Amino acid sequence: MSDPTATIEGKSYGEPIYREGEAGSDLTPGELLVRTGTNSAGEPIYDSVSTVDKLDPQAQFAQVPSTPPQRDGTDTDPVGQTIPSGTIVEVRIFRRGDTVKGALLAAGGDLASAGDADVSVGDTLGSNDDGSLKATSTAGAGVAEANEALDNSGASAGDRVRIDVEVL
Numbered sequence: 001m002s003d004p005t006a007t008i009e010g011k012s013y014g015e016p017i018y019r020e021g022e023a024g025s026d027l028t029p030g031e032l033l034v035r036t037g038t039n040s041a042g043e044p045i046y047d048s049v050s051t052v053d054k055l056d057p058q059a060q061f062a063q064v065p066s067t068p069p070q071r072d073g074t075d076t077d078p079v080g081q082t083i084p085s086g087t088i089v090e091v092r093i094f095r096r097g098d099t100v101k102g103a104l105l106a107a108g109g110d111l112a113s114a115g116d117a118d119v120s121v122g123d124t125l126g127s128n129d130d131g132s133l134k135a136t137s138t139a140g141a142g143v144a145e146a147n148e149a150l151d152n153s154g155a156s157a158g159d160r161v162r163i164d165v166e167v168l
Helices: none
Strands: 009-011 017-023 033-038 044-048 060-062 088-093 099-105 124-127 133-135 144-146 161-167
Touching: 033 060, 044 060, 099 133
Parallel strands: 017 044
Antiparallel strands: 009 099, 017 088, 033 044, 060 088, 099 161, 124 133, 124 144, 144 161
8 A cells, every 4th residue: 555655756757747726626635636727816726537537637636735734733644634625736747657656546435336446556547536546447548557456445435545556
């Protein structure tokens, strides 16, 4: 299982690409994001991908806020804290071959087929409708492949786990 450190990390082959925008809804670091528009100040708005097996997804993931990455008064590690809607979200865009540490694998209870949350090394992963990843065989929907085997098929709805992946 991915090490749930206080950040979403990755290995990039080239200079990492970061963006900032407004969180269009409550987000969690590690969710797969999509740009959904702009706010009145012309800043981009990002939301978690809300489409199962979104075609041609861009590998952009919510990061732990760096301003500052501190606990919210609970014992929750910053990587597990919510980025509230309307606040700044930091986005890291990954390229083909980059590794992402700490992406989110869907819970079996959130999927039409719970087996899509049971992945092996090398399995192609696409989007679930909550910004997490799941196994997919839909052409054009793959965003990454699993770098580790994880079985989250028996997990209750909302009980996502961290996974390390390589961007396709």
